[in-house]
Amino acid sequence: MASLTREEARQRAQLITVNRMEVDLDLDRGSEHFGSTTRIRFSCNVPGESTFLDLRSVSTGSVTLNGGSISPDAVVDGRLPLTGLAEDNLVEVVATMAYSRDGQGLHRSTDPADGEDYVYGHLFLDAAPTVFACFDQPDLKAPYAVTVRAPQGSVVLGNGRATQTSPGHWELSETLPLATYFVTVCVGPYVSVHDEHDGIPLGIHARRSLQRELEHHAPQMFEVTKQSFDHYHRTFGIRYPFGDYDQVFVPEFNAGAMENPGCVTFRDPMLYRGAATREQILQRSNTIAHEMAHMWFGDLVTMRWWDDLWLNESFAEFMAYTATSAATEFTDSWVEFGIARKQWGYAAERAPSTHPVAGSPAPDAQSALENFDGISYAKGASVLRQLVTHMGEAAFTSGVTAYLRSHEHGNGELAEFLAAMEDAHGSPLGEWSRAWLETAGVDVIALDRDGMMTRTTPEAYPADRPHSLDVAGFTDGAEAFRTTVTLDRPRVEVAGVARDVTLLVPNAGDLTWAQVDLDDATLAALPAGLSRVTDPIARGVLWGAVLTGVFRSSVGPRVAVDVFTADWPHEGHDALMSRVALAFTDRVVPQFVPTALVESVDGRIAGAALMAFQGAEPGSDRAIVAARVLASTTTDEDRLRAWVDGHNLPDGLQGDADFRWIVVRTLARLGLADDALISRVEADDTTLSGHLAALAARAARPGIPDKQWAWSELTQNRERSNYELNALATGFWSGGDVDNLRPYAARYVSDIPHLAQWVGADALDHVATLAFPARVVEPETVELVREAIARPDLTAGVRRAMGDELSKLEEALRSRARWA
Known part of the structure; x- marks a missing residue:
């Protein structure tokens, strides 16, 4: 079409x-x-x-x-x-x-x-x-x-x-x-629970089989819904205009949620079946606040064309974290933003598909679909935080309110938004917009012990971006100094920097959009010092600097693993625990660690998880996060089989079907889960989540026949739903020797594009990402994908997914070459 x-x-x-x-x-x-x-x-x-x-x-x-x-x-x-x-x-x-x-x-x-x-x-x-x-x-x-x-x-x-x-x-x-x-x-x-707030009828709805979960989680979701309404009404003075406010948790949803006015839809795995950590509740609460923000940014005033989708997504992202931090119990929500959302956005900036926040080319509707990414969300929100600093909060709020009022029930675009903001600010914003909104690229900032701060702009996207930020120093975990900086030149001297601090942290408050290079002394001191830092935002900046350093080849994987095994077991913030562990287990270890060393490094990750688990208060969020990481990394067959059978389970995880599936998938990946075991667990969990988890477990098994079956189901069975395809693709690459997986790099470039004959673009883009042969970190894979990208028969979304995943593979190859 x-x-x-x-x-x-x-x-x-x-x-x-x-x-x-x-x-x-x-x-x-x-x-x-x-x-x-x-x-x-x-x-x-x-x-x-x-x-x-x-x-x-x-x-x-x-x-x-x-x-x-x-x-x-x-x-x-x-x-x-x-x-x-x-x-x-x-x-x-x-x-x-x-x-x-x-x-x-x-x-x-x-x-x-x-x-x-x-x-x-x-x-x-x-x-x-x-x-x-x-x-x-x-x-x-x-x-x-x-x-x-x-x-x-x-x-x-x-x-x-x-x-x-x-x-x-x-x-x-x-x-x-x-x-x-x-x-x-x-x-x-659907089953429903109802409430009312400030004259607005509220409803939350889900499948009948999720009634218990719905009724358990509804009070907390209603609380966040009401707090978010109050925050937005108070901030903008414009009441929610769309009547009833229903939130519907639906099956097999492609995105996190969708801001349909009066009837927001959410992916129903957010109705957590088992233990839910504070970070998971924060993620759902932030999604609730995000979709509600769209009632003003997107629904009341809609972008005129898709090249201004940032007027929807960047604002909803920014407003959601502002609302959760200011109006709910999640006063630390910016910690999660820094380690989760910004890392997603930085990866998008390093990819060949990077684009400006605003005015990104969208010659047709399908091309716009590609730009719903970490730039339009996380970078856009970070840029808006910089705009608040640049204008002042009162002028920012006044300008946004004027824009909303002058375009309500209509459409807007960048020029009209800037005009409203300039009226409120009293001075032009054209240069600021060109640097921050209309030019792609992320700067790298660094601070040395002499107080010299540098800003390196990507050569391909030159721009003079002024950064408003702070820097801090920590010794023995305590803050030794903190000072604000305006980094508006390539080099700025910062007064008051203490040379003898243990850790020197640029952008310590995580206020600007920039990748951070740590000085050598700080990097060397991280294994003994990172977890002792009392400020969770600064710890998040340090963790993020380690991760982006690995991906940019400025930090060696060995150093990163040393930092992880020394500091992660003592990390006190569950968002940092879960997100950092996910980055190491999903990408750092399988891609950046040489294949011959992966098994031993996996053992170190599992050892760190065991240490964290044993040191955490039973039943606490830290214990649950550690148990999940341990269950996904350990090779202790006796422990895994006991947990599958419900013996010696960690406190808070008794009867937790999702945790049981983590254990089953690990057994499957190790070649220890036969059909009988998977079928037995599936018979105990006849839900959609259980069905999908069983598919992923079967696809994770390392045997050649298992891989042949999984790939056939993924690429040939036209009856598979979008979620079934995602489960098969995710499971397929999580287990198996590289030698057995290597042939599927060629199968990927030949088979996945053909799914466009029966799978819609949005769903196929997810599959093309999840099915990418990221485990086959070899130059031959690069050549295969490059040749495929040049083919004229690829959809735009598949081409972009291949290109972005290829750039990650090339990051891993560069790192292996440098740190071999």
């Missing part, structure tokens, strides 16, 4: 205005197809002109324009020409649509726990035409009046409040103007 170009969208928006959308959905026609009838009232400012409607149906029954019939055969490549337009127009389309299994459009999923069917709409980014006929672009917003015919016993949720008018027939209240990609309906035997 042709992807809408920016120029086509501009021309269509200049010609027509969509006044009202009426959509009737018949979701009671079986498991494959549903009925869709759409009536669109729109005006044309040049009568007699032509345009086109977006429609991707299985079959089209009838099309009428202003009472005249149009042949359904006129639809070509997802577009229906509309000619001879009047000043006021009514087009009606009756069509049959297909449910999806890839998380896009109207996704239908059967819960293996009880056989119940669930449907939800995810119309992002350009999937709306697979659900109803429309003018599918973000700047043609319109009110929606939706009706749904649903199977008996279903609950219906959507952007407007749903009312059952007769058995199986539902009407949703008409909405305020919405962009097409925000429209959703959720239908199935």
Whole structure:
């Protein structure tokens, strides 16, 4: 299907205005197809002109324009020409649509726990035409009046409040103007809990089999929801405008969540089944605050075109962490931002696909999908933190509020945002915007013992970015000094730097967007000193400097492992514990450590996990994180088999099915989990999560027949859902000797692109990333992928996924060459 170009969208928006959308959905026609009838009232400012409607149906029954019939055969490549337009127009389309299994459009999923069917709409980014006929672009917003015919016993949720008018027939209240990609309906035997806050009806909903988890977690989620509403109302003085506020946890969701006005959808693994650490609750709370921020940034005011998606995502990211740190119990949420979100963004900056925060090229809608990454989220939020410092908090809030008020229920773009901010600031922001928003690249900053601070700008993306930050020194864990710096030149002398401190930390408050190089004395002192630093944000900066140093080849993997084994068992912040361990087990060890040494280094990681586990208070978050890392790294078969059988389990993990699956997957990776064991555990956990975990465990087994089966299921079984593909891809590369895995590097470049024939772009991009042969760290893999990227038949998303993962592989090869 042709992807809408920016120029086509501009021309269509200049010609027509969509006044009202009426959509009737018949979701009671079986498991494959549903009925869709759409009536669109729109005006044309040049009568007699032509345009086109977006429609991707299985079959089209009838099309009428202003009472005249149009042949359904006129639809070509997802577009229906509309000619001879009047000043006021009514087009009606009756069509049959297909449910999806890839998380896009109207996704239908059967819960293996009880056989119940669930449907939800995810119309992002350009999937709306697979659900109803429309003018599918973000700047043609319109009110929606939706009706749904649903199977008996279903609950219906959507952007407007749903009312059952007769058995199986539902009407949703008409909405305020919405962009097409925000429209959703959720239908199935959902269970619900309700509340109310400040006049806003609240609901949280999930699959029936998750009722216990829903009721357990709902009080905390309602608390964060209410606190976030109060924070945003207080900050901007603009009330939430979209009526009810439902939050629906849905199965097999491609993203973390989606900000559909009045009906936010979340991936339902966030309803944690077993032990949930504070960091996991923070992640979910931050997602709740993030999606709510979109009610203003994205929903109330929508970007005019996808090259300004930062006006949605950067703001939601920034506002969410601001809200959780200021209005909830998670006052330390910026710690998690630094070690999780910023590391994601720094990796995106080092990739060949790096792009500016704002104005990133998006010639068509599909190309924009590629830029929903750590730059649009984490870098954008960090840049906004710098803008607050540059303008002052009062002026920043005033400018943002003015922008929202002047564009509410409409669309905006970078120039209009900057104009509002300049009015509030009282001076131009053009140079600042060009340096921070409109130029790609991340600077590297360093501080020496003589107080000289340096800023190195990437040669490919020169920019004069002024950094507002602080630097600090620590001795015996205590802060010895801290001073603020404006780094607006390549070299700046910093007064008050104490030469004799143990650890010298540039950007100690993690206030700016820059990778950090530590001085040699600090790096040497980390094994004895990092965990003693009392400030968790500064510890996060140090951990992050070690990780980015490994990835940039400025820190050797041996040094990094020494720091991990010495400091990680004593790390006191569970976000730092879990994220640092994940970075080491998922990337540092399997990619950067030479193959001959991986087994011994794995043993050191497991030893550190055992030390942390034994030293933690039983049942504490530290103990749970350590137990999970130990379960995923140990080769102690007796311990693993005892845990699978429920013996000697750590406190807080008794009956925890997800922890049990971690253990099973480790046994599988070690070649110690036969079909009988996996089937026995799966029989005890008949949920969707259990089914997916069993797939991943089977794919992780190292035997050649196991790999052949897993790869066949991944690349040939067209009945596999998006989540099943992800589970197979993740499990496949987690176990097995490199010699047995090597042939699949070639299979990857030949087989994965062909999934585009039946897997949607959003889902396929995930699979292409997860299935990448990252374990085969060899020049031959680089050549294979480079040749594949040059092929013309690749989708843009697969090409980008391959390129970004290739850049990580090349980072590992450079490191191995330097630190061999």
